[in-house]
Amino acid sequence: MTATTETQRRLRTEIPGPASRALQERRAGVVAAGVSSVLPVYITSAEGGLLTDADGNVLIDFGSGIAVTNVGHAAPAVVNRVREQVGLFTHTCFMVTPYEGYVEVCEALDKLTPGTHEKRSVLFNSGAEAVENAVKIARAATGRQAVVVFDHAYHGRTNLTMALTAKSIPYKHGFGPFAPEVYRVPGSYPYRDGLSGPEAARIAIDRIEKQIGGDQVAAVVLEPVQGEGGFIEPAAGFLPALSRWCTENGVVFVADEVQTGFCRTGEWFASTHEEVVPDLIATAKGIAGGLPLAAVTGRAELLDAVPPGGLGGTYGGNPIACAAALGSIEVMRQENLAASAKRIENTVLPRLRALAEETGVIGDVRGRGAMLAAEFVKPGTTEPDADLTKRIAQACHQAGVVVLTCGTYGNVVRLLPPLSLSTELLDEGLSVLEHAVRTEAVK
Numbered sequence: 244m245t246a247t248t249e250t251q252r253r254l255r256t257e258i259p260g261p262a263s264r265a266l267q268e269r270r271a272g273v274v275a276a277g278v279s280s281v282l283p284v285y286i287t288s289a290e291g292g293l294l295t296d297a298d299g300n301v302l303i304d305f306g307s308g309i310a311v312t313n314v315g316h317a318a319p320a321v322v323n324r325v326r327e328q329v330g331l332f333t334h335t336c337f338m339v340t341p342y343e344g345y346v347e348v349c350e351a352l353d354k355l356t357p358g359t360h361e362k363r364s365v366l367f368n369s370g371a372e373a374v375e376n377a378v379k380i381a382r383a384a385t386g387r388q389a390v391v392v393f394d395h396a397y398h399g400r401t402n403l404t405m406a407l408t409a410k411s412i413p414y415k416h417g418f419g420p421f422a423p424e425v426y427r428v429p430g431s432y433p434y435r436d437g438l439s440g441p442e443a444a445r446i447a448i449d450r451i452e453k454q455i456g457g458d459q460v461a462a463v464v465l466e467p468v469q470g471e472g473g474f475i476e477p478a479a480g481f482l483p484a485l486s487r488w489c490t491e492n493g494v495v496f497v498a499d500e501v502q503t504g505f506c507r508t509g510e511w512f513a514s515t516h517e518e519v520v521p522d523l524i525a526t527a528k529g530i531a532g533g534l535p536l537a538a539v540t541g542r543a544e545l546l547d548a549v550p551p552g553g554l555g556g557t558y559g560g561n562p563i564a565c566a567a568a569l570g571s572i573e574v575m576r577q578e579n580l581a582a583s584a585k586r587i588e589n590t591v592l593p594r595l596r597a598l599a600e601e602t603g604v605i606g607d608v609r610g611r612g613a614m615l616a617a618e619f620v621k622p623g624t625t626e627p628d629a630d631l632t633k634r635i636a637q638a639c640h641q642a643g644v645v646v647l648t649c650g651t652y653g654n655v656v657r658l659l660p661p662l663s664l665s666t667e668l669l670d671e672g673l674s675v676l677e678h679a680v681r682t683e684a685v686k
């Protein structure tokens with residue numbers, strides 16, 4: 244039985260099936276149209292790298308809920324800790340009566356995040372909230388206001404993080420005015436700019452110095468691998484050059500590791516790949532196996548520049564989410580999921596490169612660990628092919644594999660499988676993707 248027919252074997256109905264279609268009709272009458280879904284199948288259970296929908300279809304998950312369930316769905320260590328905590332208490336508000344779980348998560352972040360300097364952490368609920376607060380902390384600590392971000396950046400959907408985010412549609416269009424004192428400079432997109440890391444960094448730094456002034460900048464905010472913008476790995480040397488410049492100019496280097504963090508790229512944090520030590524690091528997604536938790540971790544002198552009461556929120560560091568995080572981190576440690584991510588990289592990249600060679604419609608294959616991507620273009624050009632990208636993703640969905648796309652030009656298929664995904668399911672999902680590319684590329 245070939246891998247693709249093996250995957251088909253798990254499907255009971257067409258995708259979406261009748262139960263999902265009925266739920267889709269109910270949704271239309273009560274859920275805002277602004278909330279879209281990649282695949283209108285309604286999930287009833289999930290385990291490891293498999294999702295089961297309301298029609299009994301079982302799908303392979305190459306999305307991990309957008310890089311969240313790094314430890315796999317319903318990881319026992321996460322479930323057991325959540326079950327224990329939910330029966331004790333669900334909320335007291337850490338700003339009212341604190342609890343140990345919050346402190347334990349901050350102790351873990353202290354040890355796991357890059358750097359041996361004295362650190363502090365503060366917990367939130369979402370990546371955007373963490374990025375917002377990293378900017379607040381940087382401004383409070385430096386007394387400066389300007390924030391520098393990059394082309395193709397994604398940092399969230401709140402007012403400030405929309406200002407930090409590059410792509411207008413769908414994230415920003417019609418939602419202005421946006422927060423002031425945010426400045427965008429070119430980043431590093433090797434496939435499209437052909438620059439070395441130092442060359443790209445020099446262009447960005449020159450733009451900052453000429454148009455803003457280094458002494459006006461509170462923070463530079465950067466994803467070590469840009470996620471929603473297209474899984475763009477900067478050229479070697481780009482991050483270190485920017486980090487050095489920040490240090491030399493008293494600017495806070497904020498690594499937005501919401502999508503790259505927690506073993507996703509083959510290290511605990513992607514900043515480590517080039518031995519960059521961020522002043523502040525924003526984390527979320529993979530931290531808690533699916534429970535909503537986010538954090539800012541960084542230099543104690545920066546975080547403690549904010550007076551008591553200046554940071555917080557009702558739900559930040561919810562005890563159940565903290566329990567889930569401790570379970571998730573336990574799994575990452577015990578199963579060495581950073582190494583698992585590297586295994587996934589070593590399996591996937593060669594197959595995507597061979598597919599690119601064979602079909603001529605993949606302009607670039609890139610990524611690290613289990614954060615991998617293929618950028619689709621018109622054959623013989625670098626012209627983005629968003630339509631082909633969409634058709635390939637849809638073909639994977641119909642074949643029972645959840646695949647996501649991204650990119651400024653909508654032409655990137657990204658692979659974000661759970662780091663614990665078995666070799667067999669990885670092979671099956673890849674075979675479905677290969678088949679989809681081969682068949683759609685010739686239409």
Ligand SMILES: Cc1ncc(COP(=O)(O)O)c(CNCCCC(=O)O)c1O
Nearest residue numbers: 369370371397398399466470499501502
């Ligand atoms: C680097 C980086 N920073 C910040 C965020 C924002 O994290 P929240 O938890 O979605 O607020 C993200 C969230 N990425 C997925 C967004 C999906 C969507 O909303 O369409 C990210 O990737």
